[in-house]
Amino acid sequence: MKLLVLDTATEQMAVAVGKGEDAWTHGSAGGALASAALVPTVLALLAEGGLALADLDAIAFGQGPGAFTGLRTAVSVAQGLAFGAGKPVLALDSLLIVAEDARAQGALDDAADALLWVAMDARMDEVYAAAYRRGAAGWEAVVAPHLSDLDTLQARWGAAPLQLAGNAPAAFGERLPLPSGSRVWGTQLDRAGAALRLAREAWAQGRGLPPEQALPVYLRDKVALTTAEREALKQGAGR
DSSP: EEEEEEEEESSSSEEEETTTEEEEEEEOOOOGHHHHHHHHHHHHHHHHHHHHHGSEEEEEEEESSSSHHHHHHHHHHHHHHHHHHHEEEEEEEEHHEEEEHHHHTTTTTTTTOOEEEEEOOOOEEEEEEEEEETTTEEEEEEEEEEEEEEHHHHHHTTSSEEESSSSSSHHHHHGOOOTTTOOOEOOSSSSHHHHHHHHHHOOOOOOOOOGGOOOOOOOOSSOOHHHHHHHHHHHHHHH
């Protein structure tokens, strides 16, 4: 199994190359930097693994949800490389990558069927959220990725303790209080490694797609605020 994996849905760019059980991974600042750094990083990792694009079985990418520019970067690069090399693509849920990274840090160890929530800062006072369960057959999305405001998300969580991964608690602080007893995995230690593990599962399950089906998952139609809306958010945050 020879795979290339790339994800730029968050502030961190993650790239991985897998060949059999061997892996070469890279994580660095993403965002606006990803568009310039992604392709050179991909080529460098392939070289480290002694692989050419033609050697790959598939190219996996984080399809979102996430930052608009980051999603376009990952999707366009994955699609372009896959078209050029004649390879299928594997679409990965970017929030599930966060969940898998948290699982590697110890999340869900105490209960195999426990629910793991993911909450990522979506800016504009909103959160990308989803809930997953890991069973014998792999991950299951119990609550599909969605865009939520803070109040709605808190109401959905209720009062029971959570197992939660993602940067939303750190980003919003006291404005997003968690139920008592909740456990949080806010630091992504190895997003590239997590994405590679999911890509391997996806390939083993036969989830390859033709390159033209490499599409991002956008959960927000509006990607910019008016001046008045930005000012209103500033005033609300200061209260």
